[in-house]
Amino acid sequence: MKEHIHPESLMMSHGYKPELSEGAIKSPIFQTSTFVFKNAEEGKAFFEIQNGKRKKHEGESLGLIYSRMNNPNLEILESRLTLWDGAEDAAVFESGMAAITTVLLEFLKPGDLFAYSIPLYGGTEHFIDSYIQKIGVHTVEFKPSHTKEQIIDIINKSGYADKLSLMFIETPSNPTNTLIDISMCKEIADHFSTKEKQVYLACDNTYMGPLWQHPLKHGADFSLYSATKYIGGHSDLIAGACLGNKALIARVRSLRSQLGCMAGPWTSWLMMRSLETLKIRMEEQARNAKKVAEFLVSHPKVEKIYYLGAIKEGTHEYEIYKKQYSSAGAMISFDVKGGEKEAFRLLNELKLIKLAVSLGSTESLAEHPATMTHAGVSDEHKKEMSISEKLIRLSVGLENAEDIIWDLTQALEKV
Numbered sequence: 543m544k545e546h547i548h549p550e551s552l553m554m555s556h557g558y559k560p561e562l563s564e565g566a567i568k569s570p571i572f573q574t575s576t577f578v579f580k581n582a583e584e585g586k587a588f589f590e591i592q593n594g595k596r597k598k599h600e601g602e603s604l605g606l607i608y609s610r611m612n613n614p615n616l617e618i619l620e621s622r623l624t625l626w627d628g629a630e631d632a633a634v635f636e637s638g639m640a641a642i643t644t645v646l647l648e649f650l651k652p653g654d655l656f657a658y659s660i661p662l663y664g665g666t667e668h669f670i671d672s673y674i675q676k677i678g679v680h681t682v683e684f685k686p687s688h689t690k691e692q693i694i695d696i697i698n699k700s701g702y703a704d705k706l707s708l709m710f711i712e713t714p715s716n717p718t719n720t721l722i723d724i725s726m727c728k729e730i731a732d733h734f735s736t737k738e739k740q741v742y743l744a745c746d747n748t749y750m751g752p753l754w755q756h757p758l759k760h761g762a763d764f765s766l767y768s769a770t771k772y773i774g775g776h777s778d779l780i781a782g783a784c785l786g787n788k789a790l791i792a793r794v795r796s797l798r799s800q801l802g803c804m805a806g807p808w809t810s811w812l813m814m815r816s817l818e819t820l821k822i823r824m825e826e827q828a829r830n831a832k833k834v835a836e837f838l839v840s841h842p843k844v845e846k847i848y849y850l851g852a853i854k855e856g857t858h859e860y861e862i863y864k865k866q867y868s869s870a871g872a873m874i875s876f877d878v879k880g881g882e883k884e885a886f887r888l889l890n891e892l893k894l895i896k897l898a899v900s901l902g903s904t905e906s907l908a909e910h911p912a913t914m915t916h917a918g919v920s921d922e923h924k925k926e927m928s929i930s931e932k933l934i935r936l937s938v939g940l941e942n943a944e945d946i947i948w949d950l951t952q953a954l955e956k957v
């Protein structure tokens with residue numbers, strides 16, 4: 543085979559051996575809870591490896607034991623998913639929240655300090671406030687606008703800087719598309735790392751991955767996903783993923799096996815099917831989004847748009863954009879002139895675009911962050927982060943761009 547084959551060329555076959563499944567061109571769904579051992583010695587050997595009692599011998603692999611630990615659909619999917627991010631390994635979960643919470647639980651313990659950027663996905667912030675703090679982990683927040691020196695200062699002022707163990711960021715942040723420099727965060731993590739203790743950096747890559755941003759290449763230790771979004775891509779499943787190096791993913795996978803939050807065979811199979819069209823879907827969505835953004839920018843009833851393609855050249859944000867992203871993506875937020883009344887009118891008048899939360903799917907979706915996805919954010923933070931009553935978030939889908947623009951035009955007319 544050619545030395546470098548593009549990920550999109552491998553999504554139909556990578557990690558799957560037809561000869562193990564009667565020659566079937568596609569992987570069957572391995573709808574099974576357990577696997578038969580050839581003999582007792584084999585069962586013993588598999589368990590020794592699974593439980594970390596000994597290292598694998600040369601050429602030996604961990605055989606299939608029980609579907610909470612491993613399953614062919616899970617394994618094939620994981621090997622395909624690593625290709626986009628150039629990751630050593632991946633662990634797939636039954637939801638994005640399962641992936642995020644498993645990483646936080648594995649890499650934080652009582653007394654540790656956890657530093658994270660705001661705004662984060664509502665579910666992640668809720669888990670930090672309601673659980674992580676309850677188990678005695680100290681937390682500090684920083685903002686996309688903060689410089690490296692300011693973040694280091696915030697961590698030092700917490701009084702627990704020597705206990706910093708994990709940093710967590712979301713870039714672009716939802717819903718206003720503000721950017722955080724991943725390699726700068728890596729420098730901060732390194733600044734607080736010692737010989738005994740490495741500070742890890744996790745990045746929620748749901749908004750722009752796995753195609754347009756590769757956090758691991760900028761120094762992050764984990765690239766996390768709600769695979770419900772672009773990876774699944776059809777609004778018909780809930781799933782998550784965590785990518786990183788072999789040693790770290792082994793820890794994540796071990797806790798996942800104990801918690802039992804791995805993706806099931808059917809979810810994994812659906813995602814394998816989705817991955818075959820990931821690139822063409824995401825690229826077409828981004829092309830549509832560009833046209834929609836151009837339309838919105840010049841519309842008299844639109845006050846401001848938050849879109850990566852609208853970042854002004856010459857700014858610090860533009861530098862991060864050029865360094866970290868290969869596309870402006872397909873998420874656009876915008877302020878309608880007016881307030882909640884005008885925003886609601888627009889949402890209620892949409893005919894083709896669906897009024898629903900979630901994103902990254904084949905159909906276009908619109909929602910009102912202030913009262914929906916970000917309803918739980920404090921008024922103070924909402925104000926700081928421009929999550930106002932006039933803000934609408936749009937996930938651009940695969941419809942013909944002319945039709946999406948027609949829908950927005952007719953709805954804006956009624957406002």
Ligand SMILES: *Cc1c(COP(=O)(O)O)cnc(C)c1O
Nearest residue numbers: 637638639663748768769770781
């Ligand atoms: C949806 C989402 C999540 C949570 O994922 P689920 O699959 O719903 O559990 C986490 N982060 C971001 C950025 C999301 O959009």
